[in-house]
Amino acid sequence: MTSRQALLDTLSQVGRALSNGHRLALLERLAQGKAPVETLVESTGLTVGNASQHLQQLRRAGLVTAERSGKQMIYRLTDERIVTLMDLMRQVAETNLAEMERLVGRLFDEGDSEGALESVSRDELRSALKAGSVALLDVRPEDEFEAGHLPDAINIPLDRLESWLDRVPKDKDIVAYCRGPYCVMSHEAAQRLRKLGYRVRRFEEGVPEWKAAGLPVVEAEA
Known part of the structure; x- marks a missing residue:
């Protein structure tokens, strides 16, 4: 029988994926539209290796998906509600963290x-x-x-x-x-x-x- 704690632990995967500024930068760029790794690297300043690692974390949390186009992997947000989630994070942080202000x-x-x-x-x-x-x-x-x-x-x-x-x-x-x-x-x-x-x-x-x-x-x- 599935426990409530197991559900919460699974839910926390989303929180862990959002707990890195570089991953938030990747999500911000993907909110503009789908993009290959090369474009994401250019817009975020990450290396290809680092960007790929962060994208894998986001995929495991169900926040992004990828499809192959020729030799490229094209990434996109899995759900437009992710934008709303990030906006809520921003509002909470700006309201409650003096450092954000x-x-x-x-x-x-x-x-x-x-x-x-x-x-x-x-x-x-x-x-x-x-x-x-x-x-x-x-x-x-x-x-x-x-x-x-x-x-x-x-x-x-x-x-x-x-x-x-x-x-x-x-x-x-x-x-x-x-x-x-x-x-x-x-x-x-x-x-x-x-x-x-x-x-x-x-x-x-x-x-x-x-x-x-x-x-x-x-x-x-x-």
Whole structure:
């Protein structure tokens, strides 16, 4: 007969898989869309060996799955609710761990001593989009944009921002977004554009959180 403790011990496998920052980084990237190991290595800074070990831990916990495509293994999240789980972890940590508040402050206050780059909440962004008063700027790499993006967003990867300025609207306020709450690409894009005279803020979440809230996302055809 299965014991309650056996069930809890099995459940704890998920917690153990989430107990490593590198694995959370891998999940954050996979929340943008499926990817091979090589892409995950590039986005997380891990070695191929380390990334593969962490991915195996995530597979054993049922958080990611993989399929072979030619010589590559393509990884993806097994369940979109994983995004909600990670968001709940973030909220609990930010509410109850003083260190989280300090680190988040340091992450986004750099180069913004006057607090000019305040973030835009989900509700604020929805209202602004409905009113047609803002333009969306997706600063993630092109493959992530193609996997899924907010409707009517313009994709300008951060490393091409200055060379593609002709794509940035000058007659609207701009909201830049990237991978999620701790992604600094949108923050850096906002800083650069502000210095060039654009009216720009950053979205405090990302595509995965927007989609998890039941809001529309333009996704690549299967």
